[in-house]
Amino acid sequence: MQKLDNGTARLLLQLSTFELAAYSMSEPRAHIRSSSPPQGTPALTTKQQRQATLLLRRIDRALQQDSTHQYDVILRLNEHKRRLEALIPRCRLLELPAEIREGIFILAVTEWGPVPGDDFIEMPPSEVSDARRRVPLLEKRAVRIDRLNRPAPPGLTCVSRQLREETLHLYYKHNTFELWRPLYWLPDWTCSTFIDWLTMLEEKIHWLRDIVLLYKHDDEMEHDLEGALAYEGFQLRPGIITSTKEVSEYEIASAQFGLPKHFGSKKGTSRRIRWIASSGGG
Numbered sequence: 001m002q003k004l005d006n007g008t009a010r011l012l013l014q015l016s017t018f019e020l021a022a023y024s025m026s027e028p029r030a031h032i033r034s035s036s037p038p039q040g041t042p043a044l045t046t047k048q049q050r051q052a053t054l055l056l057r058r059i060d061r062a063l064q065q066d067s068t069h070q071y072d073v074i075l076r077l078n079e080h081k082r083r084l085e086a087l088i089p090r091c092r093l094l095e096l097p098a099e100i101r102e103g104i105f106i107l108a109v110t111e112w113g114p115v116p117g118d119d120f121i122e123m124p125p126s127e128v129s130d131a132r133r134r135v136p137l138l139e140k141r142a143v144r145i146d147r148l149n150r151p152a153p154p155g156l157t158c159v160s161r162q163l164r165e166e167t168l169h170l171y172y173k174h175n176t177f178e179l180w181r182p183l184y185w186l187p188d189w190t191c192s193t194f195i196d197w198l199t200m201l202e203e204k205i206h207w208l209r210d211i212v213l214l215y216k217h218d219d220e221m222e223h224d225l226e227g228a229l230a231y232e233g234f235q236l237r238p239g240i241i242t243s244t245k246e247v248s249e250y251e252i253a254s255a256q257f258g259l260p261k262h263f264g265s266k267k268g269t270s271r272r273i274r275w276i277a278s279s280g281g282g
Helices: 006-023 046-065 071-087 098-109 161-174 193-207 218-222 225-231 249-257 270-278
Strands: 112-114 120-123 133-136 138-140 177-180 211-215 241-245
Touching: 006 046, 006 071, 046 071, 098 161, 161 193, 177 193, 211 218, 225 241
Parallel strands: 177 211, 211 241
Antiparallel strands: 112 138, 120 133
């Protein structure tokens, strides 16, 4: 009889130990050595689910990399694999066809905001409430990125490796990103928020489809933006960058939080307000 190598023997021991710990609270230990599936599947903790996923990957590697296993060892590994797969909760979302999943993910990772005004949809009563609900209408919104606001991709992109592969590129492809246009006449213009953001994205910049650069003065438009970016090593898709005139960050904040919109008209506050206003952009 062929002797098991240390790696396979250690894996089989870890599998038996894990299953014993998982079933010991709800099932008799006889199920561990039985080929029949247990009648009840215990609820795993988040940590145990991660451990089960890692063990499944190790089983797959052991079955793929080593073809010298005895027949009974292969049967044991496959039986452990079947039991582990039964332990991990099923995700019905990931069982949908790829085209349907993509449509759902696009809606989930796109930035939305309420339509200005009093536009609502009357929703009928639900199973948990007899009251009618008014749901605001939503429209697609740009993702604003500046020095004080660096929103991360939605949490859905961090749930699992599979979800990240299926959703992260959709986030960059289907959103519009707003940033301040770099000020090229400054010696350190490459230290702008826009350049810093592109550097952070690395290879993800190839997923970008819609970038809007904000500017305050018309003379900021005199420079060839795409040429300067190409010179710095940022190869973006032609035509994805547009520009629009925008107010300062202070004026944006004044509209959102009800701050005064004047600049230096009140005694004692002019110096501070001008300093805040001049710090916006770039």
